[in-house]
Amino acid sequence: MKAFLLAAAATLAISALSAPAHAGTPVTLRMDTTDADGRITLGDLFDGVSGPAANIVVAPRMGPTAVLEAGQVQVSARRAGFDWSNSNGIRRIIVREGQDNGGVSTGGRALAGAARGNVEVLAYARSLSAGEIVQPQDLVWVKMAGAPMDAPRDADTVIGLAAKRPLREGAAVQSRDVAAAQVIKTGDLVTVTYDDGGISLSLQGKAMAAAATGDLFAVQNTLSKKIIQAVATGPGSAAVGPQAQGLQARSQPVRFAAR
Template structure:
């Protein structure tokens, strides 16, 4: 019995206690770094012993971090950030000790590629950085969220400015796929299985074929294997009620 009690005490001492739970921290209102290396201390107030934990390297005027990835890394290092503002991205800019990276007169902040991407690759948050440029083209993407999650239309070079012609929404329906198309009008909803004649991303209007009548209809893509049409369908859908009803 004495040995059992001794073993139990030793086990309790070896296990982490509630006193060592993750420490609540708050995101700094001005997330900057001074040396090009972003750490948990640069991001959070009260990071304590975890202040020196590296998060990312900043190679341009700023770096864009995925908020969820930062939250997970913080938790692994004993910090509890609840992300109360439900942020998706965290932008870290250079601090006062890095004046060379600041924007000068005649220059603009521009979104560029942090690495080269092959055609068909998905653009991720870590693939983009803000940097200085003499000018930005009219089709330059000025909000990182407009590029993240998109697919590269062609090979993209590291350091190149990000533009709308570089990327497109990921294709969720391929030509030949079986698709459920829904007709929506005043609370009435009819569903029909059809075959896609075109490929499309969410928001695209594509042609589909009724499997029974072989009639061609059009509908807007609303998700993988899903399309919609009718007056109450998402914007861009084509009203083809009579065609869908025919089998």
């Protein structure tokens, strides 16, 4: 029994010595998350992390950017004794290649308007042309003095959408910047179908406007020249009737709802 108690005491002592020295220390996400050597560390990600803990590797960066799940990053920080509250509900953290500047990781290119502030805001990591599809590497979380009224709080709500106009590097992302990618352009030939209760009809038409999947747009019947309203279902295809109504209902979630 004495030997058992001694062993238990030794185990507790080792556990105490190995416990994180900064347990519960609050940290904040850096305004521009970058790393210089392909090893993304806690020091690269957070302000307030110092000493040996700053060199703890969270993930590798194999290309120009890496996309990290915020939940996993939060767990890694907690294991090292740090607390990132993630009060803005960020789901993804995009880390770009940067340069080492006296131990502080900075982006290879300064983000315009990314002044240090108290609000974490999603910003564009590069300039985008109208119609370009937003990719994960095109976004980065920064800190600014304030956020736009319609600023999305999750990168997932922007990735995969198309820029509605030219977007400037470093500018804060706004929901009105982007929209679903167009699958039909003005002047495209479109097959319009009606399908209900075993009855299936189709006609050829000319798109009178551009449309994304789920959008209602005008189509001119190539034979009768009449204009009808149809819902885009994909490249060169549209629907009318119950199928169109169902598609519209499914394609209208609140895309930028706050979390």
